[in-house]
Amino acid sequence: MSATQTAPAKLSSGMRTPGDHVIVLFGATGDLARRKLLPGLYHLDRAGLLPVGYRIVGTSRRPLSDEVFRAHARAAVVEFGRGELDPGAWDAFAAGLSYASSDAADASALADAVDRAKEQIGGSPRLLHYLSVPPVAFAGIAEALGASGLTGDGRVILEKPFGTDLASARALNAIVHGVFDESQIFRIDHFLGKETVQNILALRFSNGMFEPVWNREHIEHIDHVQIDVPETLSIGSRAGFYEGTGAFRDMIVTHLLQVVGFVAMEPPTSTAPQELVDRKIDVSRALRPLDPTRVVRGQYDGYLDEEGVAADSQTETFVALEALIDNDRWRGVPFYLRTGKQLAQGRRVITIAFKEPEIQLFPLADGTNRGPNELVFEVAEPGGISANFLAKVPGATLELGPARMEFRYDDSFCAANQLEAYERLIHDALLGDRTLFTRADGIERLWEVATPLLERPPAVERYAPGSWGPDSLNQLIAPRRWHLPEDGR
Numbered sequence: 001m002s003a004t005q006t007a008p009a010k011l012s013s014g015m016r017t018p019g020d021h022v023i024v025l026f027g028a029t030g031d032l033a034r035r036k037l038l039p040g041l042y043h044l045d046r047a048g049l050l051p052v053g054y055r056i057v058g059t060s061r062r063p064l065s066d067e068v069f070r071a072h073a074r075a076a077v078v079e080f081g082r083g084e085l086d087p088g089a090w091d092a093f094a095a096g097l098s099y100a101s102s103d104a105a106d107a108s109a110l111a112d113a114v115d116r117a118k119e120q121i122g123g124s125p126r127l128l129h130y131l132s133v134p135p136v137a138f139a140g141i142a143e144a145l146g147a148s149g150l151t152g153d154g155r156v157i158l159e160k161p162f163g164t165d166l167a168s169a170r171a172l173n174a175i176v177h178g179v180f181d182e183s184q185i186f187r188i189d190h191f192l193g194k195e196t197v198q199n200i201l202a203l204r205f206s207n208g209m210f211e212p213v214w215n216r217e218h219i220e221h222i223d224h225v226q227i228d229v230p231e232t233l234s235i236g237s238r239a240g241f242y243e244g245t246g247a248f249r250d251m252i253v254t255h256l257l258q259v260v261g262f263v264a265m266e267p268p269t270s271t272a273p274q275e276l277v278d279r280k281i282d283v284s285r286a287l288r289p290l291d292p293t294r295v296v297r298g299q300y301d302g303y304l305d306e307e308g309v310a311a312d313s314q315t316e317t318f319v320a321l322e323a324l325i326d327n328d329r330w331r332g333v334p335f336y337l338r339t340g341k342q343l344a345q346g347r348r349v350i351t352i353a354f355k356e357p358e359i360q361l362f363p364l365a366d367g368t369n370r371g372p373n374e375l376v377f378e379v380a381e382p383g384g385i386s387a388n389f390l391a392k393v394p395g396a397t398l399e400l401g402p403a404r405m406e407f408r409y410d411d412s413f414c415a416a417n418q419l420e421a422y423e424r425l426i427h428d429a430l431l432g433d434r435t436l437f438t439r440a441d442g443i444e445r446l447w448e449v450a451t452p453l454l455e456r457p458p459a460v461e462r463y464a465p466g467s468w469g470p471d472s473l474n475q476l477i478a479p480r481r482w483h484l485p486e487d488g489r
């Protein structure tokens, strides 16, 4: 193999190969397809994780020839793929790509292209539709699929966000359920990535050292939990999308509350997808409806000047809130969630903060009594886990100072076997594994929990780009402190 060839290791050991498929990529000319989905499909092919027999049919409303679509896909793989493109591997992959335009009113050309792809594969390949289109287009496309006979036992991946409130999520579910059974629907939650979810569960349930921390009998040791996802990016050119969505709908409902489900779930009886999804939704059911007085909404200075943003926009680019779970395990243990644009760092951090011992025998070296007492999951992949605790400062006196034990996945395991989040999700959907996808009742429950905030949102507060958010962020969590920034302690 030459130095320019960058074939990933074949990952088939222990991994199942999906049955034959026609993958229909809606929104094939869009941003997500270009940056993630087309390069991801190419990488899956090179890793030997696509079915033995498969074809990919790209579609959107604009007309394109197969050749132009293949050139578009090639450019996407060159720009956004991992490593250099291998010409031989590309030719083999491109031979399976075709394109047909479609819209909500007429999917007949697409149906013909799918038929041709099925004939080329032979046998009875299953369909996987990936709806990488603006959410307003979901319903029309689902109906067009039903009318064109493109459903059958096929599966459909729906991008986020799924609805904008309880009523719209219910309406969308009703339309999609008119065409697909719930077991065929894969609502995306790519945020954590399977690796991280499984790492949290592995740490919790496979280690005698950590399991008691989450154990019902000992939960009084946990003081609170933080799920913190600051972003440095601005909204860029996505004002059209962001103005009608905001940080709460874009991130909290779609991602951070899903993370709460994995952190707080009861021990599953197995790692079967259905079991994990059930336990995660149990947590959503126990979530108390959000209290708008325990929510901080922020907007970065300069947001109103972004192109496409209304001069009087009240859309939040930042949100921090307290979530409470009304079950025996978590009653009285608040979860603090924060996310926002144009913040000081881009991080994905889950912090389990422990209570301090009631009796403080030892003073801290800096004269205070409080110290770090946390288990911290860095969930941006490859990620790591650290324990922050107090240790004796060397010397003649018995004083304590902050100490840290750290585990980094990069240092300990071979990261080359990792798949990117979208690659895993496509592979999971081909296999029918729904662990990382949300279910209708789960997403509706989260919108129900969100309703008080959507109906009575507090006013947005300004914050400086590069900060950690509006000042009231700290009042929300007081007397506790945010784990980030680390140098703030």
Ligand SMILES: NC(=O)c1ccc[n+]([C@@H]2O[C@H](COP(=O)([O-])OP(=O)(O)OC[C@H]3O[C@@H](n4cnc5c(N)ncnc54)[C@H](OP(=O)(O)O)[C@@H]3O)[C@@H](O)[C@H]2O)c1
Pocket (backbone or CB within 6 Å): 026, 027, 028, 029, 030, 031, 032, 033, 060, 061, 062, 102, 103, 104, 131, 132, 133, 134, 135, 136, 137, 141, 159, 160, 161
């Ligand atoms: N981009 C990201 O980083 C990102 C991240 C997370 C989630 N998402 C989600 O992924 C989806 C796609 O986002 P995107 O950024 O790729 O959007 P985009 O760049 O605007 O592309 C949208 C794609 O959908 C097609 N399309 C638009 N309206 C359509 C309609 N009514 N019927 C059929 N096709 C239609 C467009 O082609 P035509 O105009 O030719 O039809 C285009 O191919 C959205 O749900 C978004 O929320 C995107």
